[in-house]
Each structure stands twice: as C-alpha cells, then as structure tokens.
Amino acid sequence: MRLSPDQMIFWQHGFLKLNGTIVFTWGLMLALAVGSKLITRKLSTGMKRSRWQNLLEIVVTGIERQIEDVGLRHPENYIGFLGTLFLFVALAALCTVIPGFEPPTGSLSTTAALALSVFVAVPLFGIEEQGLWSYLKSYAEPTVIMLPFNIISELSRTLALAVRLFGNMMSGVMIIGILLTITPFLFPIVMTVLGLLTGMVQAYIFSILAAVYIAAAAHTHKPKPEPAPET
Amino acid sequence: MDSMTIIAVASIVTAGLTIAMGSIGPALGEGRAVATALSSLAQQPDAAATITRTLFVGLAMIESIAIYCFVVSMILIFANPFWNHVIAGAAQAAGK
Numbered sequence: 001m002r003l004s005p006d007q008m009i010f011w012q013h014g015f016l017k018l019n020g021t022i023v024f025t026w027g028l029m030l031a032l033a034v035g036s037k038l039i040t041r042k043l044s045t046g047m048k049r050s051r052w053q054n055l056l057e058i059v060v061t062g063i064e065r066q067i068e069d070v071g072l073r074h075p076e077n078y079i080g081f082l083g084t085l086f087l088f089v090a091l092a093a094l095c096t097v098i099p100g101f102e103p104p105t106g107s108l109s110t111t112a113a114l115a116l117s118v119f120v121a122v123p124l125f126g127i128e129e130q131g132l133w134s135y136l137k138s139y140a141e142p143t144v145i146m147l148p149f150n151i152i153s154e155l156s157r158t159l160a161l162a163v164r165l166f167g168n169m170m171s172g173v174m175i176i177g178i179l180l181t182i183t184p185f186l187f188p189i190v191m192t193v194l195g196l197l198t199g200m201v202q203a204y205i206f207s208i209l210a211a212v213y214i215a216a217a218a219h220t221h222k223p224k225p226e227p228a229p230e231t
Numbered sequence: 232m233d234s235m236t237i238i239a240v241a242s243i244v245t246a247g248l249t250i251a252m253g254s255i256g257p258a259l260g261e262g263r264a265v266a267t268a269l270s271s272l273a274q275q276p277d278a279a280a281t282i283t284r285t286l287f288v289g290l291a292m293i294e295s296i297a298i299y300c301f302v303v304s305m306i307l308i309f310a311n312p313f314w315n316h317v318i319a320g321a322a323q324a325a326g327k
Contacts, residue, residue, distance in 0.1 A: 069284070160295055167298030174305070205291040208284070 005102040025104040071215040086207035093199020106169040115162035126217030168202045246307040253300025
C-alpha cells in the first residue's frame with residue numbers, strides 16, 4: 001500500500017529519482033504561475049473585467065482581509081508569503097479530483113519544507129518589524145525562566161504544522177485507496193468530497209496559523225475591534 | 232511464540248488501540264469547543280466572523296492530536312521498522 005507520492009517513481013538515473021512528489025509539486029507551481037501570468041496580462045481597472053481577473057481579485061482581497069483580521073497591519077508585506085502558502089496547499093487539495101494525481105502535501109517532505117519555511121519566516125518578519133534586539137528580547141518574556149520553553153514551543157509548533165498537514169492529506173488519500181478495494185464506485189466518491197473539504201480547511205488553517213505566528217512575532221497592534229452592534 | 236509472531240501481534244494490537252483511544256479525547260474536546268462556540272454565537276451574532284475563525288483554528292489544533300495517533304497507527308501497520316527488520320532477517324535466513 002503506497003504511503004506517499006514519494007514512492008511513485010517516474011524516472012530514475014543512479015540515485016537521482018524523479019518521484020511523484022517532485023513531479024506534482026512542479027506541476028502545481030507551473031499551473032499557478034502560468035495561470036496567473038496569463039490572467040494578469042491585460043488588467044483592467046474599469047467596471048468591465050474578465051471573469052478570471054474577477055476571480056483573482058476575489059481571492060487576493062479575501063486573503064488580504066483575513067491577514068488584516070489576524071492583526072497584521074500592512075497585509076501587502078505578508079500576502080506574498082501567506083497567500084502562496086494558502087494557494088499551494090489549497091490547489092494541491094483541489095486537484096485530487098484529477099485522476100492519477102496524488103497531492104504532494106501527502107508526503108512528509110513537502111509539509112516539512114512548508115513548515116520550515118514558516119519557521120524561518122517568523123523571525124525574519126519579526127526582526128523586520130521590531131529590530132533584532134527587541135525581537136530577541138521577546139523570547140525572554142514574561143520572565144527569563146521562560147526562555148527554553150519559548151524556544152521549545154517554537155520548534156514544537158513547527159513540527160505540529162508539518163505533521164498536521166501531512167496527516168490530514170495522507171489520511172484522505174489512504175481512506176479512498178482502502179475503500180476502493182472494498183466498496184468501489186459510490187462510497188469512495190463521498191470520501192473524496194470529505195477529503196476535499198478537509199483539504200481546504202487544512203489549507204486555511206495552515207496559512208492562518210502562519211499569520212498568527214508572524215503577528216505574535218511582529219507584535220503589531222491589536223486587531224480591529226468588531227463594529228458596534230446597531231442598537 | 233517466536234519473535235516474529237510477537238512483533239506482528241504487538242504491532243497490530245497497538246495500532247488498533249492507538250487509534251481507538253487516541254480519538255476519544257479529541258472528539259470530546261471538539262464537541263465541547265463547538266458547543267461553546269454555538270452558545271457564544273447565539274449571544275453575539277455580530278461577532279460571527281471572529282468566533283467562526285477562532286473555532287476553526289481551535290478545532291484544527293485539537294484535531295492534530297488525533298492525527299498524531301493516526302500517523303503512529305499507520306507507521307505501525309505500513310512502515311514498521313521492527314517488522315521490516317525481522318522480515319529481512321527471515322528472508323536472509325531462507326535465502327542462505
């Protein structure tokens with residue numbers, strides 16, 4: 001039973017292996033980059049715009065609003081990183097409907113790489129906002145005794161990000177695979193729908209958690225208060 | 232019982248127990264979280280966006296505990312190092 005797309009070998013030469021993870025990751029990257037390039041070739045600022053531009057605008061403004069809700073004051077600084085995380089994981093989950101496609105996030109190497117990039121990005125954004133000394137001092141808050149615990153919590157939440165995404169994606173693929181051998185045709189379709197739902201939720205969770213960690217490191221002001229109810 | 236049988240039995244039983252007991256806690260926790268979120272939504276419907284987002288983030292963190300148990304169970308069944316070692320030893324012994 002195949003545990004991850006790492007074991008689908010497309011091409012091998014010595015110890016260089018082109019496995020399913022690499023092929024599908026590059027396929028997703030191509031789809032995202034080429035698709036966006038094609039859509040943004042002729043942007044229009046008037047009321048008449050193509051439906052693809054409309055779709056991209058919905059996506060981008062939606063992500064911007066979510067980043068602002070989390071408490072990051074200038075979402076345009078962060079939307080490159082956080083938006084890419086969300087779009088990559090979401091597209092990987094959505095493309096499971098294509099037969100023969102295995103989501104590259106179902107391999108621990110991909111999710112570990114994404115979690116490591118968050119692990120590196122959080123101090124980078126924190127130092128950019130606060131300065132090096134002020135950011136390093138934040139590890140010793142509230143007291144210096146908490147320094148090892150803060151460091152351990154940084155490492156453990158990176159690990160949790162990786163394993164959470166990997167576990168959700170792998171379990172979706174595996175459930176469908178097992179069900180296909182037991183009751184083909186109807187039940188696996190239901191489970192595929194469930195897998196789509198959890199895939200989108202996990203994409204959202206991954207990027208929102210990354211945004212929350214960056215907001216905690218950047219110590220920006222409190223998120224905008226909810227509008228007062230109409231009395 | 233030789234060591235191969237013991238390893239096989241222990242892996243299978245532990246895999247089943249891991250996922251069985253590991254899903255009880257997160258299920259109860261998620262139920263309580265959703266119940267509290269529903270009652271606070273009823274109290275303050277205009278904070279719905281914040282409550283829903285926080286609920287989803289909290290649910291994902293609770294869910295990850297169940298995911299850890301599931302991963303351990305899968306490793307025991309499909310990528311069991313002890314079983315692989317014992318199988319390799321048996322194949323070598325049979326090949327000699």
